[in-house]
Structures are given as structure tokens and as C-alpha cells.
Amino acid sequence: MTTQIAPAAPELEVPAPQRPVRKKRDGRAAALYLLPAGVLLLALMAYPLYQLVQISLYEYNQPQASGAEPLVFIGLDNYIELFGDDQFWSVLVSTVLFAAVCVIGSLLVGTGLAILATRVRTVPRMLLFLAALGAWATPAMAGSYIWLFLFDADFGVVNEILGMQGHSWTFDRLSAFGLVAAEVIWCSFPFVMMTMYAGIRNISAEVIEAAQLDGATWTRTATQVILPILKPLLVIATIQSIIWDFKIFTQIYVMTNGGGIAGQNLVLNVYTYQKAFAGEEYGLGAAIGVVMTILLMLITVVYLRTQRRSGWQP
Amino acid sequence: MATVSRPVRKRRRPGRLIAEIACCVIAALVAVPLYWMVLSAFKPAGEIQSPAPWTFAPSFDSFERVLDSQGFGRYFVNSAIVALCVVALSMLLSFLSAVALTRFRFKGRTVLLVMLLVAQMVPVEALTIPLFFMVQQAGSAVPALGLNELAPLVLVNLAFSLPFAIWMLRGFVAAVPAELEEAAALDGASRLRFTWQVLFPLVAPGLVATSVLAFIHAWNDFLFAQTLIFSDVDNRTLPQAMRVFYKPEELDWGGIMAGATLMTIPVLIFFIFVQRHLASGLSGAVKG
Numbered sequence: 001m002t003t004q005i006a007p008a009a010p011e012l013e014v015p016a017p018q019r020p021v022r023k024k025r026d027g028r029a030a031a032l033y034l035l036p037a038g039v040l041l042l043a044l045m046a047y048p049l050y051q052l053v054q055i056s057l058y059e060y061n062q063p064q065a066s067g068a069e070p071l072v073f074i075g076l077d078n079y080i081e082l083f084g085d086d087q088f089w090s091v092l093v094s095t096v097l098f099a100a101v102c103v104i105g106s107l108l109v110g111t112g113l114a115i116l117a118t119r120v121r122t123v124p125r126m127l128l129f130l131a132a133l134g135a136w137a138t139p140a141m142a143g144s145y146i147w148l149f150l151f152d153a154d155f156g157v158v159n160e161i162l163g164m165q166g167h168s169w170t171f172d173r174l175s176a177f178g179l180v181a182a183e184v185i186w187c188s189f190p191f192v193m194m195t196m197y198a199g200i201r202n203i204s205a206e207v208i209e210a211a212q213l214d215g216a217t218w219t220r221t222a223t224q225v226i227l228p229i230l231k232p233l234l235v236i237a238t239i240q241s242i243i244w245d246f247k248i249f250t251q252i253y254v255m256t257n258g259g260g261i262a263g264q265n266l267v268l269n270v271y272t273y274q275k276a277f278a279g280e281e282y283g284l285g286a287a288i289g290v291v292m293t294i295l296l297m298l299i300t301v302v303y304l305r306t307q308r309r310s311g312w313q314p
Numbered sequence: 315m316a317t318v319s320r321p322v323r324k325r326r327r328p329g330r331l332i333a334e335i336a337c338c339v340i341a342a343l344v345a346v347p348l349y350w351m352v353l354s355a356f357k358p359a360g361e362i363q364s365p366a367p368w369t370f371a372p373s374f375d376s377f378e379r380v381l382d383s384q385g386f387g388r389y390f391v392n393s394a395i396v397a398l399c400v401v402a403l404s405m406l407l408s409f410l411s412a413v414a415l416t417r418f419r420f421k422g423r424t425v426l427l428v429m430l431l432v433a434q435m436v437p438v439e440a441l442t443i444p445l446f447f448m449v450q451q452a453g454s455a456v457p458a459l460g461l462n463e464l465a466p467l468v469l470v471n472l473a474f475s476l477p478f479a480i481w482m483l484r485g486f487v488a489a490v491p492a493e494l495e496e497a498a499a500l501d502g503a504s505r506l507r508f509t510w511q512v513l514f515p516l517v518a519p520g521l522v523a524t525s526v527l528a529f530i531h532a533w534n535d536f537l538f539a540q541t542l543i544f545s546d547v548d549n550r551t552l553p554q555a556m557r558v559f560y561k562p563e564e565l566d567w568g569g570i571m572a573g574a575t576l577m578t579i580p581v582l583i584f585f586i587f588v589q590r591h592l593a594s595g596l597s598g599a600v601k602g
Contacts, residue, residue: 027418027420033410033418034410034414037410038411040473041433041473041477044445044469044470044474047444048444048445051444055447119333120337121330124337127338128337128344130341131340131342131344134348135344137530137582138348139530139534139578142351142575142578145570145571146351149354149567149571150346150347155362155565155567160363160364186347243435247437250537254557269440272439272442272443273442276443277446286440286444289441296435296436
């Protein structure tokens with residue numbers, strides 16, 4: 001893994017500010033360059049977001065969607081119905097816990113393997129990277145089916161080896177969540193590993209050499225020298241993972257067949273989809289979407305704060 | 315630059331052999347699911363249940379079944395069209411935006427950058443509901459932009475992969491020294507010429523790394539395909555098609571694994587092609 005262009009060293013030094021060369025015409029040129037992406041993002045992200053909030057304030061079910069009945073503004077009634085629904089709270093809790101397990105899992109595995117990768121020679125490291133790259137590249141849909149197949153009650157190799165033919169891993173709520181989490185960690189730890197590995201490799205050799213000359217063991221070097229230097233990168237990888245794992249849709253939808261038996265494995269994203277498109281309660285679905293957006297925006301604020309604290313400037 | 319900053323390892327450490335063995339074992343474990351997928355796709359029908367990690371009679375039956383009977387090829391082409399359109403457009407738009415955001419000084423630049431970051435956090439999955447109705451409306455005006463068409467899928471996937479693509483590309487554009495731009499200006503090159511003849515080739519590796527993420531984003535998308543192409547069987551994409559093959563009453567695992575293999579191969583090729591640029595691109599993007 002040679003890095004061809006390193007846009008930034010992991011010591012979090014901001015790339016040298018570009019000297020303003022031609023100041024006067026910058027504004028107009030920038031507007032022109034930004035126009036296509038800007039229009040697209042406004043039309044397909046900002047405007048739908050506004051619409052989402054709107055829909056959540058209306059009684060918007062199948063009759064309204066087809067135009068058979070007029071739209072009725074009901075204010076916050078959708079939210080009141082949602083917050084009074086036990087299922088919503090249980091889905092919210094499982095979403096948070098599920099995301100937490102996935103995030104912690106991929107961070108531990110990813111960082112651990114990144115450290116391991118710096119300790120071994122090229123061939124084992126390339127093998128590990130190749131395998132990780134494969135897992136990373138596997139589309140969520142394909143990955144979901146592979147894991148379902150591995151753990152299939154009758155045809156799965158795992159049950160065959162364990163001698164548990166007929167045992168269904170997706171029947172029980174926790175084991176179904178566990179199976180999905182395993183698949184998610186499998187395909188998301190490589191991102192953490194690659195990021196952390198690049199970070200460790202960029203720590204100047206002198207720092208580590210000095211620590212080792214001082215007689216520090218490898219464990220001490222890792223925990224007291226390398227980890228603190230990597231901390232900003234780690235924080236960012238954590239938040240990036242939170243954002244990804246909080247929004248898992250495909251794996252849950254496919255592996256638990258739309259949210260599990262009696263909706264036991266629903267997470268917010270799948271819940272929104274089911275409410276809106278299966279139940280045709282668009283207003284209620286939109287309200288769930290708004291709640292989710294707000295939660296993620298809160299995480300974003302934390303993210304921006306940490307970025308700023310670690311010396312980030314746009 | 316990679317070898318310079320490697321941790322020193324002049325002394326032989328006794329733990330290294332153990333670490334290397336562990337590394338190989340873990341690599342094997344991580345590779346098992348993919349290996350099993352390919353293996354099962356090639357296993358003849360009778361062997362699908364056997365736990366043997368090899369087969370002596372590899373066959374293309376599963377692939378043939380998938381490609382012939384179930385119109386997989388058609389879905390593959392649909393997915394490829396969507397993904398390639400997204401890649402091409404995303405490269406162009408994110409390059410333009412990244413140049414503007416790193417090379418130009420203008421009012422509101424910081425605000426835009428923060429908004430770009432915020433845009434990455436928007437749970438786009440929640441936007442399925444308004445987008446469904448928007449596309450429905452668009453379709454009544456321009457049929458090609460309506461439900462069950464591929465064009466809206468391209469636009470939606472493009473929009474949602476742009477914020478991260480721009481963010482990632484910024485690092486690559488910023489890495490080109492300002493002196494180069496000054497030199498070009500002294501030589502009388504216009505800004506447009508500098509952007510396309512100097513900057514563009516220099517940023518190309520970054521563009522490739524960015525494009526792979528856009529490709530994966532579009533290739534993997536299931537939710538938007540499922541929402542926007544809900545009834546036209548011919549315009550389905552691969553992830554949707556996979557769902558169709560999965561029939562609980564007659565599970566054809568060989569066929570499903572063959573389908574999964576066909577779906578994974580293009581991404582794998584893309585990945586291997588750009589892997590050397592990926593780590594640097596991501597660490598640049600992640601740290602901003």
C-alpha cells in the first residue's frame with residue numbers, strides 16, 4: 001500500500017493554505033464551478049428534507065397520496081402518536097444498541113488488526129489486506145445473503161460444523177441481531193483498519209525509535225505513544241462509523257426479512273420504510289425520518305466540535 | 315514515502331512469528347465468506363449442503379440457471395448503466411466543486427464546507443418518502459424522469475454520493491502546490507487551462523479513488539431502487555433482483571451464491587484497481 005499522493009499527514013497538520021492568486025474573479029468562477037453540484041444537492045437533498053418535515057405534519061395515508069381525500073394539516077399529531085407508541089421506543093433503543101455494537105466491534109477489530117499489520121512482514125500483511133479488501137468490496141446485498149447462507153438452518157456450513165442442523169439463527173431476536181452485526185462488522189472493519197494503518201505508518205519513525213530506545217515494550221509503545229497520536233483519527237473514524245451503522249438498511253431488511261418476526265429486528269430506517277411503503281402511513285413514516293435526522297444532526301454537531309478541537313479548519 | 319516512515323525493525327522480535335501466524339489465520343477467517351460464496355456458486359447441485367471446503371466437480375450450472383432463466387443479465391446491465399453514469403457525472407461534478415472549494419477564495423466558502431459535512435450526515439434513507447412523490451410528479455411532466463425509470467435513480471445516487479466525493483477530493487486538490495498555479499499564471503496560462511491541463515491530470519488518482527466510492531454507492535443501492543422502481547420488472551437493478559431469487563419455499567442457494575458472485579466481481583475489480591489510492595484518499599477525507 002504505497003500512498004501516492006498523501007493529501008495530509010495524520011498528525012493533523014492542515015495543508016498549507018493556498019495563496020490567493022487571482023482574487024477578483026474568484027467569486028464568479030467559484031459560483032460557476034459549484035453550480036451543477038449545488039443545483040443537484042439543493043433539488044435532491046435540501047428540498048426533499050424540507051418536504052419530509054412538511055409531510056410529517058400532515059395526515060398523509062393512501063387516500064391522500066392517491067388524491068382521493070384532501071390533505072389535512074394535523075400539526076404534531078404524527079409525532080404525538082409516534083411518541084405514544086411502545087414499538088417506536090423499542091425500535092429506537094434497538095437501533096442505538098445495534099449501532100453501538102457494530103461501531104465498537106468494527107473499531108476494535110479494525111484498530112487491533114491495523115496494529116497487528118504494522119508488526120508483520122509484507123506477505124502476511126498483504127494477505128490480510130487482500131482479505132479485508134474483499135470483505136469491504138462485497139456489496140451489502142451479496143454479503144447479507146452470504147452470511148445467511150453460512151448460517152442457514154439446514155444448508156449452512158456453520159450448523160453443519162457445530163452439529164446443530166435445523167437451528168435457526170434468525171428466529172431469536174438477539175441472535176438475529178448478532179448475525180447481522182457480525183456481517184456489518186465484517187464489511188466495515190476494513191475501513192477502520194486501512195485508515196488506522198495509514199495513520200500509524202505516517203507516525204515518524206523517530207518517535208517510535210525513541211520510545212523503544214528508552215526501553216519501552218511494544219505494548220507500552222502502542223498504548224502510550226501510538227494511540228495518543230492516533231486519537232484524533234480514531235475519534236473521526238468512530239463518528240464516521242456511528243453515522244454509517246446508524247443508517248443500516250439493506251442488511252437488516254434482507255437478513256431478517258424486513259425486520260424480523262413480528263418486527264423484532266426493526267431499526268429506525270427499516271421502520272420508516274415499512275410504515276411508509278408497506279403500511280402506507282406516509283405522514284407517520286416521515287415523522288420517524290425527521291426524528292432520525294435530528295438524532296444524526298446531534299451527532300454531527302459533536303463531530304464538528306471534535307474536528308475543531310483537533311485543529312481542523314475548513 | 316512509505317518506507318521512510320515505517321517503524322524501525324532492526325532488532326528481531328520473538329513475537330513477530332506469532333503475530334504473522336495470527337495475521338494469516340485472521341486473513342483466512344475474513345476471506346471465508348467470500349470463498350464460500352464462490353465455492354458454492356461452482357458446486358454442483360447435490361453438493362451444496364456438504365461442508366467440504368472444495369469441490370471435485372465444479373460446474374457452471376448455477377451461473378447458467380441464474381443468467382438464463384431469471385433475466386439476471388438484464389438487471390446486471392441496468393445496474394451497470396446506473397453505476398457508470400453516476401461515476402462519470404460524479405467525477406466531473408466533484409472535481410469542479412473541489413477545485414472551487416480549495417483553489418478559490420470567496421465569501422461563504424467556510425459555510426459551504428460545513429454544509430458539505432452536514433450533507434454527509436443527512437440520513438438520505440429517510441428521504442425516500444418525499445423523493446418517491448417528487449419522482450412521481452416529475453414523471454407526469456417528463457416520463458423519463460418518473461417512477462420505474464433509471465434516470466431518477468442515477469440522479470438520486472449521484473446527489474447522495476457527491477458530498478463525500480467532494481470532501482475526499484478536496485484533499486487531493488489541496489495537495490497540488492500553489493507555486494504550480496503561480497508558475498502557470500506567469501507562463502500566461504488561463505485559469506481554465508490550468509484547471510484542465512495541470513490540475514486535472516495531477517488529481518486523477520484522487521478522482522479514481524473517489525469514483526470507486528461513487529460506483530459502490532450506486533451499485534449497492536437497494537433502498538432507492540426498491541422505492542423508485544417498484545413495479546417495472548424490466549428496469550430492476552441487481553440488488554432488487556437478488557431479492558427476487560430468494561424464495562423461502564424453494565431455496566436455490568447455489569443460484570443465489572452465483573448471483574452474489576456476479577454482483578461482487580465488478581466491485582472487486584474496481585477495488586483492486588484503485589486500492590493503492592484508496593487509503594490515502596480516505597485518510598485525507600476523514601481528517602479533512
